Amino acid sequence: MSRRSKLPALARSLTLLAGVGVPCLAHAADLLPPPPPQAVIPEPVEFAGGWYLRVDGGYGSLDLRKTIAEDVSHPPKPYDYVTLQDKVSNQYFVGGGVGYQVNPWLRIDATGEYRFRTKWKLFAEDRTGGDTGGYNATEGRFDSIVGLVNGYVDLGTWYGVTPFLGAGVGVAHHSFGGVTDKGYGNYDGGYGIGSRNERTNFAWALHAGLGYDVTQNLKFEVAYRYLNMGEATTGVVTCSLECPKTVYRVKDLDSHDVKVGLRYLLGGPVAVAAVDYAPPPPMAPLVRKY
Structure with missing residues (x-):
């Protein structure tokens, strides 16, 4: 075979080998295992939801609108x-109290103090009997139990x-005792005592304060609160001299x-490691048969 005829034959051989090699490479790719599936990480599990416990303490500057003296004799005299x-x-x-974090900006709680x-x-x-120059000094002591349902933003x-604002409604129970009445001036020498009396009435409050994240679950609070506790009433005061029976409202x-307190969140994200989770087994490689 001449040199000129060998060149076309060589070209045909190379073309045939190239055509055979392409399907061989494709077949080899079919034999490779597929990529591993992407692991699915479960969402953190919430335990106890948004429930929290709280404790508080503080100091209140008390005031009153006025005291009304009522004659409860029969017949009464103004x-x-x-x-x-x-x-x-x-x-x-x-x-203290218990509450629930509804969402990142709203929470509610019920408190007692x-x-x-x-x-x-x-x-x-x-x-009452004219300008007699008689004076009365009446005093007593009371303590209170207040229960409120509050909402905060x-x-x-x-x-x-975290700054917050809030409001609450509830009841205030006052226990009034140790009431004494002393006379001065033209009433000098007069003395009276009053029985203990209990009274429960409507109460309401307004809140404003700051919360600080001590940890993920523990919050520290400092706050101002306006609290209206209704009225407290003494028992009937009777005196040693000739005088009417009196109740003071x-x-x-x-x-x-001014309040300080702590809130402890019972819920919170649980670590993923605590969740019983196993990744799926790897898939077997696909083999194409010819």
């Missing part, structure tokens, strides 16, 4: 008196600090409270 001093002392309080015994005093000039978190007791 009093005419000029108030010279009408005040209550301040209160310490402690409490004991407000320690405080002193009330009324000093007035009695003018969290206003966002910056560097772990301490109207519109309110308190400007």
Whole structure:
């Protein structure tokens, strides 16, 4: 075979080998195992949802609108008196409660607190019988139990600090005792005592404060609260001299409270390792037969 005829034959041989090699490479690719499936990581599991416990304590600056003296004799006679001093002392309080974090900005809780015994005093000039120059100094002590259902709006978190606003409604129970009445001026020598009395009435509150993330589940709070506790009422006061039986109604007791407290979130994300999870087994390689 001449040199000129060998060149076309060589070209045909190379073309045939190229055509055979392409399906061989494709067949080899079919024999490779498929890529492993992507692992599916389960979502964190919530335990106890958004429930939390709280404890609080603080100090309240108490005030009242006025004290009303009522003659409960039969028949009763309206009093005419000029108030010279009408005040209550301040209160310490402690409490706790349970709540629920509805979403990242809304939470609700129910709280109860004991407000320690405080002193009330009324000093007035009695003018019921005219300008007699008679004065009465009446005083007593009461403590309170307050229960509220509260709602709060969290206003966002910056560097772990969350400002919030809130409001609450509930009841206040006052226990009034140790009431005494002393006469001065033309009433000098008069003395009266009153029985213990219990009264429960409507209460409401407004809140504003700051929460701080101590840990993921523990929050520290400092807050201001305006609390209206309705009125407290003494028992019937009777005196040694000839005088009417009297009940004193301490109207519109309110308190400007400074509170500190802790909230512990019972729920929270559980570590994925604690979830019983096993990845799926690898799939067998696909083999194409010819």
